[in-house]
Amino acid sequence: MKPKTILITAGPTKEYIDPVRFISNDSSGKMGYLLAEESKKNGAKVILISGPTAIKPPKNVHPVRNGVSRRDISNGVKLINVISAEQMFNQVKKYFGKCDVFISCAAVGDYRVKKFSENKIKKTGSSIKIKLIPNPDILFEISKIKGPKILIGFALETENLIKNAQQKLKEKKLDMIVANTVASMNSDKTTGAIITKNKIEKFKNISKRHLAKKIISKTL
Secondary structure: OOOOEEEEEEOEOOEEOOOOOEEOOOOOOHHHHHHHHHHHHOOOEEEEEEOOOOOOOOOOEEEEEOOEEOOOOOOOEEEEEOOOHHHHHHHHHHHHOOOOEEEEOOEOOOEEEOOOOOOOOOOOOOOOOOOEEEOOOHHHHHHOOOOOOEEEEEEEEOOOHHHHHHHHHHHOOOOEEEEEEHHHOOOOEEEEEEEOOOOEEEEEEEEHHHHHHHHHHHHO
């Protein structure tokens, strides 16, 4: 059988305010990179779109600079490095047509500044106002062109974990959503639930590698 191609997003995004300051979050990218490794181990072709992380790329990775790969891959991981949510969205749109499964694991920033300052904003001692505008909801936009592809999302919640995740599952036409508590961010352990239309499988304080194996075993 032809191996499946899995498209994965990982890590945080950065939304710059000026050349030295940005808005981001505490995502380490560990979950997305482990999903890429497990997918590769199970014979899938992998395209990994990653926000800024300190993680070493998975083995057999062919880095991509500015969305351009030096060569196509047949049995490795294609790594595409991005910074902002818009950059990530553009790369997902570019590669979505080539995948069988899309796993949206990145902690994408919901907002960006309306006007980027070309120069460093000087401290004056007075309050300043920064206007934020919404970033594209990558998974929601991609769900509009889902077709027969498998879509898997992640939900990080501080309250109503299952209820909020189930709502996202429905709204974004997902086949599966992985709900995590906020304590899972930037940790090697995670607590939450794997949710599909007909099933809720809870997990508590398991390693992210174990969770990655669970997700990929249900996908391939």
